[in-house]
Amino acid sequence: MKRIFWFSLILLISSGALLFAGGDKESSSDIDAIRDKGVLVVGLDDSFPPMGFRDESNEIVGFDIDLAKEAAKRLGVKVEFKPVDWDGVILSLNKGDIDVVWNGMSITESRMEKINFSKPYLDNRQIIVVPKGSAIKEKSDLVGKVVGLQMGSSSEVALNNYAEVAASLGDVKKYSNNVEALLDLAAGRTDAVIVDEIVGRYYISKRPGIYQVIGDDFGSETYGVGIRKSDVKLKQELDKVLDEMKADGSADEISQKWFGEAIVKQ
Structure with missing residues (x-):
């Protein structure tokens, strides 16, 4: 009888240990x-x-x-x-x-x-970049124009938030990255580019005299x-x-x- 009792106790302790170990594994973050x-x-x-x-x-x-x-x-x-x-x-x-x-x-x-x-760590705006000397001064001037932006970016979301502006555009060209979009703008293949301000201003600083940022924008956000x-x-x-x-x-x-x-x- 004692043997049965001790054998059962050992099994119980072993099972508990396994459950405890399994619980530890599941709770690992x-x-x-x-x-x-x-x-x-x-x-x-x-x-x-x-x-x-x-x-x-x-x-x-x-x-x-x-x-x-x-x-x-x-x-x-x-x-x-x-x-x-x-x-x-x-x-x-x-x-x-x-x-x-x-x-x-x-x-x-x-x-x-x-x-x-995570907590926000940087403020940002969705700016409109145009060629230097462009007649585009605000969003309403984009009617019938070709606008470039990065596919899947917050620039695309920001434009879609302004449904009337989006519907008034001549075309929206989507790029795999902002560099391509800004290069096409410089080449005259688009009329404007919507881009994160931090990225846009950095890129513009590397090519002075080519682009300008208009006063209007598509809203602010955080990173x-x-x-x-x-x-x-x-x-x-x-x-x-x-x-x-x-x-x-x-x-x-x-x-x-x-x-x-x-x-x-x-």
């Missing part, structure tokens, strides 16, 4: 998984200056690149930058091909239905890091790290490097 593999995979459009782009040596550099590197260091992991098709970047994130999207991603209602975001809705712990950790970087001046240092001023949202 998304940030734990990232720390286990030792790398944070960042998805981006690698032709989006100054946020993330390739330099003369084909290295991926930029404002968001430096921010992500510093954040990853504070999270205790390395960082890997993985270029993806921007039009499918949310799909890539939710499939698990990447851990976050960190590339001047505007926080929009339509995106928030599919993914979560955030795109995160899967299920990755709650990662969002908490990332928000904490971003707050630390703002508080200790690291974010402002990176901002000074790329923009010549401190423009990080506090």
Whole structure:
């Protein structure tokens, strides 16, 4: 009888241990998984200056690149930058091909239905860029005109928010990236380009005398890091790290490097 009792007790203890171990495994968080593999995979459009782009040596550099590197260091992991098709970047994130999207991603209602975001870290507007000397001065002057923008971008969303303006256009040309859109504008193949202000003004500064930004725009927004809705712990950790970087001046240092001023949202 004693043998049966002790055998049953051993089985009970063993089963409890297995359940406890299984519970530990299930409760491991998304940030734990990232720390286990030792790398944070960042998805981006690698032709989006100054946020993330390739330099003369084909290295991926930029404002968001430096921010992500510093954040990853504070999270205790390395960082890997993985270029993806921007039009499918949310799909890539939710499939698990990447851990976050960190590339001047505007926080929009339509995106928030599919993914979560970190705290906002930068303000932005959707500006209208035209050739130098253009007669286009405001949105109403775009009637019948050909407008370029990046496919799947917040510029496309911003235009669609102004249904009457969108309907009045002669055509909308969609590009895989903003650089192509602005090159076509310079070549006279479009009349205007809708683009993130931070990106547009950076690109314009590199080609003085070619473009100008009109006073009208398609609205303001903020940038955030795109995160899967299920990755709650990662969002908490990332928000904490971003707050630390703002508080200790690291974010402002990176901002000074790329923009010549401190423009990080506090």
